Amino acid sequence: MLKINDLVVSYGKVEALKGISLEVEEGKIVTLIGANGAGKSTTLKSIVGLAKPQSGTITYNGKNLLLEDTKNMVRSGITLVPEGRRVFPNLTVLENLKIGAYCRKDAKAIKDDLEWVYSLFPKLKDRSWQQAGTLSGGEQQMLAVGRALMSRPKLLMMDEPSLGLAPLIVKELFNIIKEIHKQGMTILLIEQNAFAALKIADIAYVLETGNITLKGTGQELLTNEEVKKAYLGESTHA
């Protein structure tokens, strides 16, 4: 579905990505984990056209994505849940969700999707009249995901959804992500919370200072000694 080949991005003289290649297959959860400054966000930015790569290709269903304008991404089926939630604080939950469906014209399907999002996040339904800024962090993140789902994406990209959330909420959120995936959504998940991300991922990539150093299924990486040491905070058993 989405294919990145030998992508190089630099900010001035600093190379943020030094030629990474990865693939997101349709119907899979692919996760990209890595520490701060590894280049995770840069990868996302290049996909949606906010960062201009020096070389390399990004293709989406055979189409060259580098030629596409950022504002047309949603129409071509790629929606990003931006880092740090970024809900519209002074608008109600319902208004937030409706803006998510901004690019769609099919009123009936939008209404069905609203019900679908409410069924995934029952809390949002209870609070549909509340201003989004008054929700808790976890609820705001759920709203951000729900809002992205309202655009009916084919590929849902999430930038650190677990950022600043309590462990219990993270667990709840990831269960919902899994549920969304079960219903057929392709997901590209970018995370620092390696443990949570690897547990639900089909395919996982480890990004280190601009290079992809490891690739495998989520399970494989969970048990990989290197990953354990670097990201899961467990000491290797001698």
Add this chain to the structure above:
Amino acid sequence: MKRRNIILTSISILLLLVFIFVADSSFDAYKVRILNLCAIYTVLGLSMNLINGFTGLFSLGHAGFMAVGAYTTALLTMSAATKQQNFFLAPILPPLDRLNAPFLVALLVGGLLSAFVALLIGAPVLRLKGDYLAIATLGFSEIIRIVFTNTQRITNGALGLKAIPSTTNLWWSYGAAAFTVVIMALLISSSYGKAFKAIREDEIAAESMGINLFKHKVLSFVIGAFFAGVGGGLLGSLMGTIDPQMFKFAFTFNILLIIVLGGMGSITGTVIAAFIISSAGELLRFLDQSINLGFVVIPGISGLRMVVFSALLMVVVLFFRNGLMGTNEFSWDKVIGLLQRRPLIKRRLGQ
């Protein structure tokens, strides 16, 4: 529920029409003028609120748009003879001397020209954000004023235009105000309105929802400028005389005061505040005269009433950030809910 609201709305419109009819036929000229100003300031306030309140663009170029509209309307409605009297220093530029149009056409042309100017400056300027946008638009409005001061053969320069036919009456100004309110309400509840609000709230999130930032910003700017132009045209015709000095920054500030007091992002708030500010400007005139408190006489200081507005603005900014209405709008359901003293939230949940 729905039917009751329609009936109530119809009754209010009828009452307003009756009021305008009575005011038009029996009020003295002073009161009629204040009422006219209220309606015109409503148009101007709404046009600025669309840009600043709903779309969140901090624009201070409103006086410039009003000037374009006012001059266009004036030049199109003045007769050839009046124009000749006005332009005694240098003759008016040829096609303009015979150009004439009915008031409605002149207003619309004024609005459209103002919108066109907004399109021209909006394209480069709307790439800026926040304070930078404010400075750029403020500069634009000053440039318009200086250009108008120096184009002697088009605008009659610093002398201004006098004896503009006074077509503006209560029907015109309230008609324009009602038209603006309806258009704004429709616009805000449309998908464009949603996009405007999303841009105001968070540009990055709005963009990631597929909203074209630039297109919507320009659209809001241009529509706002159109109504500012219409408001300027009405004002010129009401005053009977305009000159570049009128369209200084202080004028923009007056409109800004209205939208801040009423609530950035509320149509209802703007209407209420427009009436408060424009009538208070007259009601507080006693402050400019010397005041006899019995034991001491305070000598008259002209302009003292403006201090009240400044103080008011400070109080609003410090303690009532959201203004009178915040981003809320008037609705019959809310009013009746308030009268019945039932919290709104309960009715929403339990009906």
